[in-house]
Amino acid sequence: MRLRTWPKFWPNRFFSALTIFLLIWGPGNLYAEDDKVPGLFSSLQDLIKIHKKGFNKQIRQLKTTQLPFALKNAKDIRLDPYFVRSLLFYSDDRYLSLIKKNQCDLFALIENNLLRSAEGIIKKLVVVVKSPDDHLYSTILNKKVFLQYVYGKKCINKKELSILFNRKNFKTTLKEVNLVKPKTYQDCLDLFDSRLKNPNTPYLCRIPMAIKVGNAAERVLQKFAEKSDSIKTVYSGRVLTKNYYLKNTTLFQKNYLETLCKNLTSEEKFCAFFQADDAWSKVISGENPEYKMTYKCKNYLNIKTPLTPKMLAKCAKTFKARPKTCITKGNAGHPSIFPLQQCDDLSKTLNKSKMITRYHDCPGRIENQSITNIYRILKHYEDPDVEQNLEDNCVSQINLAFAKIFLETKNKDQWPLRICYQDLGREEEVCVPYIPGDGKSTDLSEGRVMGKILEKNKGAPPGETCTVVDSGKYNPVKLEYRLGCFIVYDQGDCTSLNCPRRIIYKRKEVEGIRYEGRPNFDYFPNIAANTSNAIVNILKSQKKYRYRELRSLSEITHFLGTKKKVLAHGVGCAGDILPEHFNKRSFNECRPLPFIIDGYIKDKRKKVFLITRTAIDDVHTPRLINWNYIYSGVKNYQEIHPLKSWLLYGINK
Amino acid sequence: MASINKFILLLIFSTPLWADSLLPLLFTKQPLRNVRFISKGGQYTYFQNGNGQLLLSKNYKATEVLKGRPGSNFLMVSTKARRYLLFTIDEHYHDFYSIREPLKIYRVRFGNFTADEIGLGQAPRLHLDDTWATYYNLQERVLTFQNLLTQAIKFTISLNNKINPYFVPQVAMIDRETVLFSDLNDEGIPGILVFKRGDEKSQAIYKGISVREKIEFCLQGDNLIVGVFGLDKSKIGSKILSYPVKGHKFTQKSELYKSKLNDIGNMVCNFEKDAIYFVKNLSENIKAKYEAVRMDLNTKETKVISDVGYANQIVPMDDKLLLPFRGKVFVLKGKANYKSDALAEKKKKKEKKKKKEKK
Secondary structure (H helix, E strand, O other), X not given: OEOOOOOOOOOOOOHHHHHHHHHHHOOOOOOOXXXXXXXXXXXXXHHHHHHHHHHHHHHHHHHOOOOOOOHHHOOEEEEOXXXXXXXXXXXXXXXXXXXXXXHHHHHHHHHOOOOEEOOEEOOEEEEEEEOOOOOEEEEEEEHHHHHHHHHHHOOHHHHHHHHHOOOOOXXXXXXXXXXXXXOOHHHHHHHHHHHHHOOOHHHXXXXXXXXXXXXXXXXXXXXXXXXXXXXXXXXXXXXHHHHHHHHHOOHHHHHHXXXXXXXXXXXXXXXXXXXXXXXXXXXXXXXXXXXXXXXXXXXXXXXOOOOOHHHHHHHHHHHHHOOOHHHHOOOOOOOOOOOOOOHHHHHHHHHHOOOOOOOOOOHHHOOOHHHHHHHHHHHHHOOOXXXXXXXXXXXXXXXXXXXXXXXXXXXXHHOOOEEEEEEOOOOEEEEEEOEOOOOOOOOOEHHHHHHHHHHHHOOOOOOOOOEEEEOOOOOOOOHHHOOOEEEEEOXXXXXXXXXXXXXXXXXXXXXXXXXXXXXXXXXXXXXXXXOOOOHHXXXXXXXXXXXXXXXXHHHHHHHHHHOOOOEEEXXXXXXXXXXXXXXXXXXXXXXXXXXXXXXXXXXXOOOEEEEEEEOOOOOOOXXXXXXXXXXXXXXXXXXXXOOOOOOEEEXXX | OHHHHHHHHHHHHOOOOOOOOOOOEOEEOOOHHHEEEEOHHHOOEEEXXXXXXXXXXXXXXXXXXXXXXXXXXXXXXXXXXXXXXXXXXXXXXXXXXXXXXXXXXXXXXXXXXXXXXXXXXXXXXXXXXXXXXXXXXXXXXXXXXXXXOOOOOEEEEXXXXXXXXXXXXXXXXXXXXXXXXXEEOOOOOEEEEEEEOOOOEEEXXXXXXOOOEEEEEEEEOOEEEEEEEEOOOOOOXXXXXXXXXXXXXXXXXXXXXXXXXXXXXXXXXXXXXXXXXXXXXOOEXXXXXXXXXXXXXXXXXXXXXXXXXXXXXXXXXXXXXXXXXXOEEEEEEOOOEXXXXXXXXXXXXXXXXXXXXXX
């Protein structure tokens, strides 16, 4: 349809000022038939109502019209001013503030789904096309087609940015963007200013927007299962996009960009995000690693899947506003000493805590507390970046990690845990070593060892591996449990010392197999004649750990300040380290309790407290302990130790 | 220069800084680390050795009470009744650090060396003039009451606590039919329950208000003494209450003590007729301080009886009250020096008497 008039408007560097003009005095819809002309003093609501009516009418009419020439022959394509007005009405101000220089900034916002028209998310645009004979026609164009045209002709820089942020290059580009946490408030203000001017900001804001749109789509799909297939495809696409961005960005990047894009018009709010000093806000801002809150948060929210930024923000808000939450919540299914620490105390300790804890162990189920302590040390030094999911088989996975260390130096025969069975060929009882749990990677895993026993005694096929399964999951009626062999145990009753199991082969319980042995190990040397067997010495020889005896508070604080990854560990009497939890009623009573110290804090009175996780504490709940109690605990154990050893050492690697 | 200064500072602060206590230290003939029980006057000494033996030293003669694996550790408890001693043996004390592991529990007649195994658990205690023993199995969460006169008489109580795997209940027996024990409810809040064997039912007589409080109790004469101590940085504070046991109603109570600070507690009852002992928080502004105190039950006055600064435990051993602290054992009440044995002292006294008589 040919236009009768042509408004003298093309977005330019004075676009911002013109937006106001357009809104108030700009040309009306050429298709609208309203008698009323909204004036300066009409309410915004009225303006929007009238606009939407006109807009819909325009779309309806344009849908039925076609250009009288091929689009490739068009001399120029521009946005219809009435459509621009729609963008101004329906889009968020904060994104409009990114239009700094020219129309290309506006196109970048459209490309990145940051603007909305009266129809919502923009898929099609109303444009004015100049024909080869210089006549103007209004029509509807697909967003992709429009952007291809304008980027090719007018906005070559945006075209390049578009390529840099496409799926093929996204990861590399994001790495190079280098999002950093400002050190001072002034740094933050400068950073904010440069971000607003940076042409890639709309491309970055696409990420939180896609996550937001994807979340909404997910809710719609869940709520309205009966939606038509075409709608489902659109919404599923949005969910896939969201998942792509969630997968390919770190929590810090997600939160950083969400904060930036949410506060494009407020530098104070943006900088406030980086100024909070509690551990929870620091996780959100990326200053603290995620594991300092994610495990506690997942447990608090009772969620097994990865946490969304929104969930983390919810936890941070709760932990900050209701500090008592952490006293009782956060260790469900991972038993440890109770009650836990208050969130605000925990926040202080986590801010200074050095130990890397990308797992949630189960101290209450590991009877030998040395194993818990050693596992924590191993995870800190050996594979700190690997997240370990211990939800389903915590005891066996920790035993396996511990056993691996032990078996690297020992003969299999000296391993204490064994499965005993009656060898029908030799007519005698035979005991073979095993490591508790599935652990398919090793021949000594319980499942494999049991498979070999059944091969000998029950004619099971060679290479059979029994599946170790919790009694809650084992269901003989199900097809998957009908064939093969299973070692069924009860996770609730299973500790490293006592874990009753049933052996099921071809749906029948196998009798005559028994488990023996207990995981006894010297944590530190106990016998002068045999010090190499102690776990600390195995770690020293195999993993090149270095130790330094720490005898005073100043030695500890000095040592912990030397390097980023150093820890201190030791063994002391529980009644001295945690006197409020354990009382002594016998002379020379001392329950040896291993512990790890990974930092210290000074309170307002400059009094030093050590950030300590005893082997019975939840790994995500370190506590502050006065040095006097630690000293008393280590000293009292030293008095009754066979070698009279002082057992508090710094670890370095 | 800076590094030299740092070195000097390290040297200065490399030894712990605290004042020496004026309390007497415990001295024994056996190395202190081996001693497990010394009776009044040092007549009987139970001690262990590196071979895994528990021995009784009496009249210059040592007799084996029990032998375990080398490195075994023994712990003994007694009461004023001096009829029996209960002890545990931990054969993997140094190579299996476990707070929850059940240990074998034995009884031995006071001053005797014949030990009988009575069960498997932790925290053995004697009750009702040493006619009953109790112990707790942390793994099974079962509290066992064992009659010591008739081995066949025994009953158990299963605890509700599912939240703290390291919780050990407090226990007291009012009579052979009525017992008191502490437990945690589903939220982890502690309480005291009375269990009547005839009814096979437990009933709460004291309910805590927060998970951050510790409840201790003991029988002192005709009264039940209940201590409530706030944990960590809670603002619960501390209080000690007294309930008359008569009638088993536990409805009347009187407050013996109250403090805004969270004391450590670890109360010791029945050491004296009209007094109990506990560890009190005496912190003021900048300085943290914890000491053992004696509280007179009649006047309700507390008196500080230690001077170590960070006391945390008070251990009764027959007629002595001890304060283990940083590898030393201070004597709060009772005789401190057991280096010279009782028989030798008696002989000396007799000789002195004879000399006087001759003169």
